[in-house]
Amino acid sequence: xxxxxxxxxxxxxxxxxxxxxxxxxxxxxxxxxxxxxxxxxxxxxxxxxxxxxxxxxxxxxxxxxxxxxxxxxxxxxxxxxxxxxxxxxxxxxxxxxxxxxxxxxxxxxxxxxxxxxxxxxxxxxxxxxxxxxxxxxxxxxxxxxxxxxxxxxxxxxxxxxxxxxxxxxxxxxxxxxxxxxxxxxxxxxxxxxxxxxxxxxxxxxxxxxxxxxxxxxxxxxxxxxxxxxxxxxxxxxxxxxxxxxxxxxxxxxxxxxxxxxxxxxxxxxxxxxxxxxxxxxxxxxxxxxxxxxxxxxxxxxxxxxxxxxxxxxxxxxxxxxxxxxxxxxxxxxxxxxxxxxxxxxxxxxxxxxxxxxxxxxxxxxxxxxxxxxxxxxxxxxxxxxxxxxxxxxxxxxxxxxxxxxxxxxxxxxxxxxxxxxxxxxxxxxxxxxxxxxxxxxxxxxxxxxxxxxxxxxxxxxxxx
Amino acid sequence: xxxxxxxxxxxxxxxxxxxxxxxxxxxxxxxxxxxxxxxxxxxxxxxxxxxxxxxxxxxxxxxxxxxxxxxxxxxxxxxxxxxxxxxxxxxxxxxxxxxxxxxxxxxxxxxxxxxxxxxxxxxxxxxxxxxxxxxxxxxxxxxxxxxxxxxxxxxxxxxxxxxxxxxxxxxxxxxxxxxxxxxxxxxxxxxxxxxxxxxxxxxxxxxxxxxxxxxxxxxxxxxxxxxxxxxxxxxxxxxxxxxxxxxxxxxxxxxxxxxxxxxxxxxxxxxxxxxxxxxxxxxxxxxxxxxxxxxxxxxxxxxxxxxxxxxxxxxxxxxxxxxxxxxxxxxxxxxxxxxxxxxxxxxxxxxxxxxxxxxxxxxxxxxxxxxxxxxxxxxxxxxxxxxxxxxxxxxxxxxxxxxxxxxxxxxxxxxxxxxxxxxxxxxxxxxxxxxxxxxxxxxxxxxxxxxxxxxxxxxxxxxx
Numbered sequence: 001x002x003x004x005x006x007x008x009x010x011x012x013x014x015x016x017x018x019x020x021x022x023x024x025x026x027x028x029x030x031x032x033x034x035x036x037x038x039x040x041x042x043x044x045x046x047x048x049x050x051x052x053x054x055x056x057x058x059x060x061x062x063x064x065x066x067x068x069x070x071x072x073x074x075x076x077x078x079x080x081x082x083x084x085x086x087x088x089x090x091x092x093x094x095x096x097x098x099x100x101x102x103x104x105x106x107x108x109x110x111x112x113x114x115x116x117x118x119x120x121x122x123x124x125x126x127x128x129x130x131x132x133x134x135x136x137x138x139x140x141x142x143x144x145x146x147x148x149x150x151x152x153x154x155x156x157x158x159x160x161x162x163x164x165x166x167x168x169x170x171x172x173x174x175x176x177x178x179x180x181x182x183x184x185x186x187x188x189x190x191x192x193x194x195x196x197x198x199x200x201x202x203x204x205x206x207x208x209x210x211x212x213x214x215x216x217x218x219x220x221x222x223x224x225x226x227x228x229x230x231x232x233x234x235x236x237x238x239x240x241x242x243x244x245x246x247x248x249x250x251x252x253x254x255x256x257x258x259x260x261x262x263x264x265x266x267x268x269x270x271x272x273x274x275x276x277x278x279x280x281x282x283x284x285x286x287x288x289x290x291x292x293x294x295x296x297x298x299x300x301x302x303x304x305x306x307x308x309x310x311x312x313x314x315x316x317x318x319x320x321x322x323x324x325x326x327x328x329x330x331x332x333x334x335x336x337x338x339x340x341x342x343x344x345x346x347x348x349x350x351x352x353x354x355x356x357x358x359x360x361x362x363x364x365x366x367x368x369x370x371x372x373x374x375x376x377x378x379x380x381x382x383x384x385x386x387x388x389x390x391x392x393x394x395x396x397x398x399x400x401x402x403x404x405x406x407x408x409x410x411x412x413x414x415x416x417x418x419x420x421x422x423x424x425x426x427x428x429x430x431x432x433x434x435x436x437x438x439x440x441x442x443x444x445x446x447x448x449x450x451x452x453x454x455x456x457x458x459x460x461x462x463x464x
Numbered sequence: 465x466x467x468x469x470x471x472x473x474x475x476x477x478x479x480x481x482x483x484x485x486x487x488x489x490x491x492x493x494x495x496x497x498x499x500x501x502x503x504x505x506x507x508x509x510x511x512x513x514x515x516x517x518x519x520x521x522x523x524x525x526x527x528x529x530x531x532x533x534x535x536x537x538x539x540x541x542x543x544x545x546x547x548x549x550x551x552x553x554x555x556x557x558x559x560x561x562x563x564x565x566x567x568x569x570x571x572x573x574x575x576x577x578x579x580x581x582x583x584x585x586x587x588x589x590x591x592x593x594x595x596x597x598x599x600x601x602x603x604x605x606x607x608x609x610x611x612x613x614x615x616x617x618x619x620x621x622x623x624x625x626x627x628x629x630x631x632x633x634x635x636x637x638x639x640x641x642x643x644x645x646x647x648x649x650x651x652x653x654x655x656x657x658x659x660x661x662x663x664x665x666x667x668x669x670x671x672x673x674x675x676x677x678x679x680x681x682x683x684x685x686x687x688x689x690x691x692x693x694x695x696x697x698x699x700x701x702x703x704x705x706x707x708x709x710x711x712x713x714x715x716x717x718x719x720x721x722x723x724x725x726x727x728x729x730x731x732x733x734x735x736x737x738x739x740x741x742x743x744x745x746x747x748x749x750x751x752x753x754x755x756x757x758x759x760x761x762x763x764x765x766x767x768x769x770x771x772x773x774x775x776x777x778x779x780x781x782x783x784x785x786x787x788x789x790x791x792x793x794x795x796x797x798x799x800x801x802x803x804x805x806x807x808x809x810x811x812x813x814x815x816x817x818x819x820x821x822x823x824x825x826x827x828x829x830x831x832x833x834x835x836x837x838x839x840x841x842x843x844x845x846x847x848x849x850x851x852x853x854x855x856x857x858x859x860x861x862x863x864x865x866x867x868x869x870x871x872x873x874x875x876x877x878x879x880x881x882x883x884x885x886x887x888x889x890x891x892x893x894x895x896x897x898x899x900x901x902x903x904x905x906x907x908x909x910x911x912x913x914x915x916x917x918x919x920x921x922x923x924x925x926x927x928x
Contacts, residue, residue, distance in 0.1 A: 025856065101813070105813075106813065149854045149855065149856065150856065151854040151855070151856070151886050152854045153884045153885060164779070166779025166780070166782075168776065168777030168778070168779060168780070168852050169777055169779035169780060169783075169852070171852070172777065172780075172852040172854055172882040172883050172887075173882070175882070175883035175884045175885075175887065176882055176883050176884060176887075176903075178884055179883070179884035179888075219779070219782060247779060247782040247783050247786060248782050249790070250785065250786045250789045252785050252786075252789040252795055253782050253783075253786035253789065255785075256778075256781050256782045256795075256817075256819055257782045259778075259815050259817055260779065260781060260782055260815070260821065261778065261779075265782075284906075285787075285904060285905075285906035285907070286882075286904035286905055287903075287904045287906070287907065312632065313633055313636065314720075314723075314724030314725065315628075315629065315633035315681065315711060315725075316632070316636075317720050317724060318683060318711040318712050318717050318720045318721045319633075319709075319711050319717075321714065321716050321717040321719075321720040322712065322714045322717035323749075325714045325715075325717065326713070326714055331716055349565065351723050351724070353720075353723055355720055357723070357724065360632055388633070388636040389615065390613045390615040390632070390635045390636055390639055391613065391615070391632070392489060392613065392614065392615070418637070418639070418640055419617075419636050419639035419643070420617045420639045420640060420642055420643035421615070421617060421639075421643075422615050423639065423640075424643075439750070439751075440749060440751045441749075441750055442749035442750060442751070443749075443750075443751065
């Protein structure tokens with residue numbers, strides 16, 4: 001049931017925008033423009049002061065709209081919000097996003113009271129409410145977009161679903177993802193979450209076919225939701241990875257969270273234990289968050305911890321060896337039979353071990369031959385291809401081969417590329433074809449470890 | 465003494481290139497072209513098969529050059545190298561870079577023998593030798609450049625000196641620094657280091673006025689050089705920061721290092737203890753290495769661990785609080801007097817604490833007023849300015865003010881900016897004026913901690 005109503009927040013056929021406005025800079029204008037530009041369904045601006053806004057007929061009240069809109073967005077001053085929601089309930093609308101602020105987050109008795117009243121009204125009509133004090137919903141497939149910013153670049157359509165307790169963070173993150181070409185399916189930020197909360201949204205994203213990876217930013221769950229969160233997260237994790245950035249991990253950070261969203265950040269160790277139980281992948285840093293998302297989008301699950309490294313620069317081989325073994329991977333020593341095959345392919349100064357060092361006169365062909373042999377004989381669970389493309393004979397054609405090999409082999413192949421012009425071009429070719437590219441050995445290793453931990457969860461092995 | 469000869473490697477008046485060649489793709493051609501394009505001194509190609517190469521008179525032997533060149537670069541097959549160095553010694557040249565490979569790194573008895581012979585010849589003539597099997601020297605001021613690659617973008621002239629045990633890594637790193645606009649003074653990679661080694665080079669960079677930060681990649685020091693390294697590093701650290709990325713930290717990484725440069729990676733814990741004693745800043749990851757270099761280039765030393773955070777997004781305030789306190793910084797709670805001043809400047813929904821949350825309707829003017837008050841009254845040792853510029857009223861003019869405040873205040877001010885278009889523009893403005901920009905709260909915090917540790921070393925407080 002909850003799923004079918006929640007879907008109205010993301011895929012409504014019609015929407016009312018209460019507080020729509022023609023005035024530049026007004027939230028009610030930005031949201032209306034968002035819908036006009038990308039939403040395929042019917043749009044009903046509501047504002048008692050206008051007959052028409054931006055070419056659309058404007059309604060004086062909710063009651064005048066010719067149908068019960070699937071979704072309503074409310075952007076009127078806080079004191080008017082409960083009455084509007086009541087009208088919407090009367091009209092038959094069951095999904096309401098309240099973007100207006102001025103409730104509990106004010107820290108005043110009036111704010112608190114108003115918020116309680118709002119919840120009562122919603123409950124009495126069976127209205128599901130997102131907010132108040134939130135930026136609401138962005139749906140990259142249906143064009144629902146209540147994010148009231150004109151400065152966010154829209155990310156490409158893709159498979160990452162975002163649930164963020166911080167609205168500003170969700171916007172900045174999507175702006176960055178757009179810049180990096182990482183695709184988003186849908187995003188939501190729920191503000192004071194007096195009704196619909198992160199746990200329900202997580203369940204919805206779990207069932208959403210458009211979403212292959214769920215990315216969450218949370219400060220704290222609502223009191224008493226811990227048990228349900230673990231149950232839901234575990235069920236979702238059985239199908240798709242959940243990557244969580246938990247803010248308010250330190251005592252001082254918890255204090256900052258309390259003044260930000262009134263969240264009870266709680267004991268971080270308890271959250272960590274819950275994440276582990278539920279197969280949730282925790283990103284411990286901002287970089288890790290997007291790195292890990294990328295590796296999940298690109299790579300198949302990994303079956304074990306044995307990694308082979310192929311490089312054209314010995315130093316980078318050493319760096320990768322340190323980074324990978326530090327997080328628990330094994331770099332198996334090349335067995336004699338493999339050494340012999342490699343030796344036959346390579347000049348005497350190349351190093352036939354693991355890492356395999358093709359050295360500075362490496363060519364695309366040398367990469368291809370060596371990778372083929374390792375995929376065949378290396379008994380590896382994953383391969384890391386490091387390429388410093390400043391060497392003379394590397395043109396970058398190996399990139400297409402690596403992508404083809406990855407598909408044929410069916411196991412993870414990731415890459416490390418460092419530099420400017422040629423590096424950017426080669427990295428682009430690799431990334432485009434799903435061979436996740438990193439610039440830092442340590443970030444590569446951490447991301448591969450996240451893939452490993454999640455894969456073990458999926459395989460029914462609880463390890464760490 | 466050693467300093468005066470070492471300076472010939474970087475600032476010679478004349479250079480002989482033995483093994484210079486007109487043939488495309490030959491190392492001897494790439495190096496000659498490098499000198500022709502940027503070196504201001506006299507260039508003498510030496511090759512018995514040519515009278516002229518690329519428009520320059522070519523000499524049949526070293527003996528025929530009309531002067532004793534300050535520096536010689538040797539790029540002939542390994543077996544011929546000792547005789548060439550002997551000729552150079554006879555001619556009076558005292559600084560020789562041997563780029564040729566084919567010595568001890570081959571792992572053969574002949575290679576070993578040849579290397580010993582080479583060292584004997586050099587010693588008997590008082591020739592200082594860099595290499596063999598190295599890419600040698602890049603000097604961004606004098607145009608010495610023996611890095612035989614045509615694919616490296618040249619970084620701008622600047623203040624970072626690079627000493628790298630891995631040649632390919634030095635090239636990739638400089639290519640990346642060029643891309644990011646981080647300036648380099650000089651760089652050197654010494655290959656098998658049978659004579660001039662990292663310790664001597666570190667001493668040279670310590671005395672080099674063009675170099676304000678020394679960046680080192682090392683796998684292992686030469687046997688018996690540990691004590692001297694600590695002495696030299698400590699002396700250099702008293703004047704300028706040394707940032708070291710130590711590869712071969714794990715047992716498995718040490719094995720990879722042994723097959724890469726025959727380095728004895730040694731016990732990492734001993735290196736760490738040595739680094740701490742000597743005030744060396746260790747970068748534990750590739751990202752950290754360049755982050756830390758940037759903060760040293762931009763920021764003054766820091767006097768204590770008290771940090772104020774100003775943000776327009778609560779979530780990012782929480783993230784920064786976690787990250788900063790996790791590495792040992794204190795975010796002092798705003799005292800009542802400061803709160804009152806801030807309260808008078810800010811709308812009621814803003815949060816006047818630390819972090820100060822200017823919220824999503826923040827303007828450039830709001831940033832300016834609040835930063836001014838905090839610099840005056842905040843009793844802070846550093847300020848972090850976080851700006852998610854997707855909010856409507858932020859145009860970015862605050863960037864110039866922040867830079868001006870930093871100079872006036874005399875203490876570190878760093879910034880966090882996340883996003884695409886506007887973010888990139890604002891980040892560029894801040895970075896250009898020396899307000900170090902980060903995208904990740906964790907990397908910002910780690911870099912600020914490196915600045916703190918080094919500042920304490922300089923202040924005579926050994927802390928960790």
